[in-house]
Amino acid sequence: MLLQEAVTAGAHPLSGTAASYLWLLPLLPLLGFVLNGLLSLIPAYHAGPADPQASHDDHAGAPEPMHTLDETGGGGHGDDHHEIKRHRYAGLVSIIGPGVLIAAFGLALAIFAAMRGVGEMHTPFVQRYFTWMPVGDLYIDAAFQLDQLSMIMVLIITGVGALIHLFSVGYMQDDPGYPRYFAYLNLFVFFMLVLVLGSSYPILFIGWEGVGLCSYLLIGYWFSEKANADAGKKAFIVNRIGDFGFLIAMFLLFSNIGRLDFVGVNAAASQLQFGGVVVTAICLFFFLGCAGKSAQIPLYVWLPDAMAGPTPVSALIHAATMVTAGVYLIARSNVLFSMAPAAGLTVVLVGALTAVFAASIGLKQWDIKKVLAYSTVSQLGYMFVGVGSGAYVAGMFHLMTHAFFKALLFLGSGSVIYAMHAAYHATHKHDDAQDMRNMGGLKAYMPTTWMLMWAATLAIAGVPPFSGFFSKDEILGSLYLRAGHSTLADAHWLGIPGSAIMYFAYVLGLAAAFMTAVYMTRMMIYTFHGPNRTGEVERGHLREAPWIMTGPLVVLGVLSVFGGWFNLPALIPVGKVGVLEHWLEPVVGAGALRVTGGAPVEASHGTEVVLIIVAVVIALAGIALAFARLKPATLVPAAQAPAEHGFEKVLADKYYVDELYDAGIVEPVVGVSRGLLWRGVDNGVIDRLTRLLFQSKDDDAAVGAVPMGGWASRAVGYLGSQLQSGRVGTYAWVLVVGVLFVLGAFSFK
Amino acid sequence: MLAESLFFSAVLFMIGVVGVLTRRNAIIVFMCVELMLNAVNLTFVAFAQVYGVAGQVFVFFVMTVAAAEAAVGLAIIIALFRHKQTVDLSNINILKG
Numbered sequence: 001m002l003l004q005e006a007v008t009a010g011a012h013p014l015s016g017t018a019a020s021y022l023w024l025l026p027l028l029p030l031l032g033f034v035l036n037g038l039l040s041l042i043p044a045y046h047a048g049p050a051d052p053q054a055s056h057d058d059h060a061g062a063p064e065p066m067h068t069l070d071e072t073g074g075g076g077h078g079d080d081h082h083e084i085k086r087h088r089y090a091g092l093v094s095i096i097g098p099g100v101l102i103a104a105f106g107l108a109l110a111i112f113a114a115m116r117g118v119g120e121m122h123t124p125f126v127q128r129y130f131t132w133m134p135v136g137d138l139y140i141d142a143a144f145q146l147d148q149l150s151m152i153m154v155l156i157i158t159g160v161g162a163l164i165h166l167f168s169v170g171y172m173q174d175d176p177g178y179p180r181y182f183a184y185l186n187l188f189v190f191f192m193l194v195l196v197l198g199s200s201y202p203i204l205f206i207g208w209e210g211v212g213l214c215s216y217l218l219i220g221y222w223f224s225e226k227a228n229a230d231a232g233k234k235a236f237i238v239n240r241i242g243d244f245g246f247l248i249a250m251f252l253l254f255s256n257i258g259r260l261d262f263v264g265v266n267a268a269a270s271q272l273q274f275g276g277v278v279v280t281a282i283c284l285f286f287f288l289g290c291a292g293k294s295a296q297i298p299l300y301v302w303l304p305d306a307m308a309g310p311t312p313v314s315a316l317i318h319a320a321t322m323v324t325a326g327v328y329l330i331a332r333s334n335v336l337f338s339m340a341p342a343a344g345l346t347v348v349l350v351g352a353l354t355a356v357f358a359a360s361i362g363l364k365q366w367d368i369k370k371v372l373a374y375s376t377v378s379q380l381g382y383m384f385v386g387v388g389s390g391a392y393v394a395g396m397f398h399l400m401t402h403a404f405f406k407a408l409l410f411l412g413s414g415s416v417i418y419a420m421h422a423a424y425h426a427t428h429k430h431d432d433a434q435d436m437r438n439m440g441g442l443k444a445y446m447p448t449t450w451m452l453m454w455a456a457t458l459a460i461a462g463v464p465p466f467s468g469f470f471s472k473d474e475i476l477g478s479l480y481l482r483a484g485h486s487t488l489a490d491a492h493w494l495g496i497p498g499s500a501i502m503y504f505a506y507v508l509g510l511a512a513a514f515m516t517a518v519y520m521t522r523m524m525i526y527t528f529h530g531p532n533r534t535g536e537v538e539r540g541h542l543r544e545a546p547w548i549m550t551g552p553l554v555v556l557g558v559l560s561v562f563g564g565w566f567n568l569p570a571l572i573p574v575g576k577v578g579v580l581e582h583w584l585e586p587v588v589g590a591g592a593l594r595v596t597g598g599a600p601v602e603a604s605h606g607t608e609v610v611l612i613i614v615a616v617v618i619a620l621a622g623i624a625l626a627f628a629r630l631k632p633a634t635l636v637p638a639a640q641a642p643a644e645h646g647f648e649k650v651l652a653d654k655y656y657v658d659e660l661y662d663a664g665i666v667e668p669v670v671g672v673s674r675g676l677l678w679r680g681v682d683n684g685v686i687d688r689l690t691r692l693l694f695q696s697k698d699d700d701a702a703v704g705a706v707p708m709g710g711w712a713s714r715a716v717g718y719l720g721s722q723l724q725s726g727r728v729g730t731y732a733w734v735l736v737v738g739v740l741f742v743l744g745a746f747s748f749k
Numbered sequence: 750m751l752a753e754s755l756f757f758s759a760v761l762f763m764i765g766v767v768g769v770l771t772r773r774n775a776i777i778v779f780m781c782v783e784l785m786l787n788a789v790n791l792t793f794v795a796f797a798q799v800y801g802v803a804g805q806v807f808v809f810f811v812m813t814v815a816a817a818e819a820a821v822g823l824a825i826i827i828a829l830f831r832h833k834q835t836v837d838l839s840n841i842n843i844l845k846g
Contacts, residue, residue, distance in 0.1 A: 727838065727840070728838055
């Protein structure tokens with residue numbers, strides 16, 4: 001960081017404090033990536049004389065990844081009878097991997113303390129390192145920006161990330177690719193920190209793409225199973241559609257404002273016309289990017305498939321951090337979004353529809369991780385309802401509490417899967433360790449996990465005083481209020497009045513809340529309550545996960561229960577009111593005020609009480625309904641389960657959206673490629689032409705089969721090789737001709 | 750005066766170029782290169798009459814470099830002859846990789 005300039009930093013109150021070590025924050029996980037990556041290059045284990053499999057494995061080269069966990073298919077069980085192939089540097093990796101995250105979290109806390117120390121901070125702390133792209137009018141600095149919004153994100157990423165890294169130590173330790181896993185995970189944290197610390201859209205985009213790459217790598221972590229590798233590809237390709245939107249938005253921003261850094265864009269945004277085509281298009285294209293990254297309709301399809309990755313990855317990337325990047329992006333661009341009411345309404349509508357749609361699919365899933373995946377999609381929808389309606393603080397608040405309780409739910413399900421898998425492994429049974437029909441009654445075997453999972457379930461269902469209640473209530477409440485009075489409500493969306501759309505979204509939100517309560521309770525009942533369906537022998541092997549896995553669960557449990565205290569509503573003053581709102585005020589305050597028409601929206605106490613009561617009643621009704629209707633005693637293991645019928649089957653098959661996309665997009669593309677481009681153009685035209693060309697010469701069949709493409713490239717290569725004759729005279733000729741050509745070009749100008 | 754000098758140096762230069770391109774004897778090619786260098790020197794001197802002495806300074810540089818180049822070039826040609834028993838450039842194509 002020698003090139004670091006103190007241009008803005010010089011005058012800023014944060015300069016000279018711990019915040020000047022901002023650059024170290026992403027560098028720590030990057031260091032972990034490099035070290036773990038180097039260790040992962042060393043083969044998993046050495047076949048020494050003590051190894052009974054030595055001669056057997058010698059010729060096989062590098063051992064193939066063992067499918068320790070998350071196995072869904074029937075194949076690849078050959079390893080079951082082998083000794084566990086732990087990586088020989090697993091101990092070192094267990095120190096480096098979580099260590100760099102804990103160090104980063106410590107640094108983040110120090111920076112946070114420094115920020116609190118300087119009091120109110122109205123301008124972001126920007127640290128410039130060097131000019132990355134000086135092209136014409138475009139100057140992009142490699143710079144980091146620290147403000148209240150990125151601070152919150154950094155704390156969530158490093159804090160929750162550190163807990164998940166610790167959990168991974170227990171969950172992944174016996175995997176032969178252990179160092180590779182931690183290398184990817186550390187790299188992910190690096191890119192995520194670049195994403196939230198970047199001071200301009202292009203830097204944010206680096207992080208945005210980087211986390212996408214790590215997501216791809218980790219979804220396909222057990223790539224030797226085709227389904228897992230396909231899931232990774234799907235995530236990557238679907239996200240490209242979103243990234244296209246992001247890029248277009250950046251191009252539009254540059255051509256209309258001429259700046260891409262957040263400070264410049266926010267200052268120059270007022271040049272744009274309020275509600276005009278330009279700003280609306282920019283926001284909509286940004287939202288396309290968000291829909292890809294944060295799994296909203298119509299691009300949500302990759303997230304449920306992403307569950308093919310290891311469970312801690314689902315917790316970190318596909319629940320707590322990466323998928324919330326879209327919410328962060330909108331909160332970060334609040335100045336732009338507050339100027340485009342139509343775009344805001346789109347975000348609200350898409351978010352609400354996604355929330356209800358995904359929640360309904362979650363009602364009928366049997367895979368415990370799939371339930372949580374659809375739940376994540378649904379909760380992300382809530383966050384978009386929040387930030388779309390201009391309630392940026394509410395959206396960020398839900399992002400935060402969701403990071404706590406959803407990480408807990410995923411890690412809890414991870415510990416359940418770990419126990420289930422260990423039980424099946426011990427008895428060499430090849431059943432699905434993730435299917436809830438094979439679980440049941442786990443309460444008796446894993447009491448800690450059971451208790452913590454209930455805390456998270458109550459939080460996500462929105463039962464007071466758990467954290468999710470406060471954040472969800474704030475989103476729905478502020479949506480309701482803004483539907484009555486805001487620039488969004490006054491605007492029109494495709495001819496429909498904005499307030500109508502927002503009231504509709506509010507109803508959808510309530511419906512989603514009800515379904516959330518139902519499917520979460522269903523998951524808990526089927527997993528932990530009722531009789532056990534794992535199997536007579538297997539039952540004896542079920543036990544609680546080791547402390548390295550339950551420890552992080554306990555911390556997340558505490559946060560899930562008390563996370564609501566970070567932003568208490570004025571109505572329930574059981575502590576300091578509106579901490580987060582006050583904290584984020586310098587970043588999102590201006591945008592939020594513009595949406596509400598210059599003055600903060602205030603609801604009468606009566607309205608607010610009614611809204612809260614409605615939300616709580618709906619949550620409790622959902623839980624009660626699940627308890628009343630679901631009979632875990634009648635459930636049979638997955639292998640003997642009867643087929644579903646009617647609408648239940650539609651839900652279990654996820655509304656056939658994947659099939660629709662397959663038929664509508666994938667099949668035509670593959671069909672055109674195969675039928676027209678391969679069979680038609682390549683085989684039909686090019687090869688036939690080649691045959692014609694060659695048949696006029698002496699050789700017939702053998703040469704005729706040579707494809708034209710290969711012949712052409714060899715011909716070009718032959719010509720190129722003839723240029724190098726080794727004769728000085730030829731070279732001199734070429735030189736003179738070149739000189740004449742250049743001179744000629746100059747004299748004509 | 751300037752125009753005539755420039756014309757003369759252009760002619761000299763072209764003789765040099767054609768010699769380099771067409772002759773196959775390495776010694777003659779080498780002499781043609783010297784001819785080209787001196788043609789350039791002539792332009793420098795001619796322009797120095799109009800624009801000041803800086804051009805003449807350049808001529809000294811070129812002459813120094815040309816002397817060094819002649820020494821090295823002739824040494825290479827001698828080494829080449831010892832190796833190949835010929836200085837015919839069409840027989841020398843060992844530059845090919």
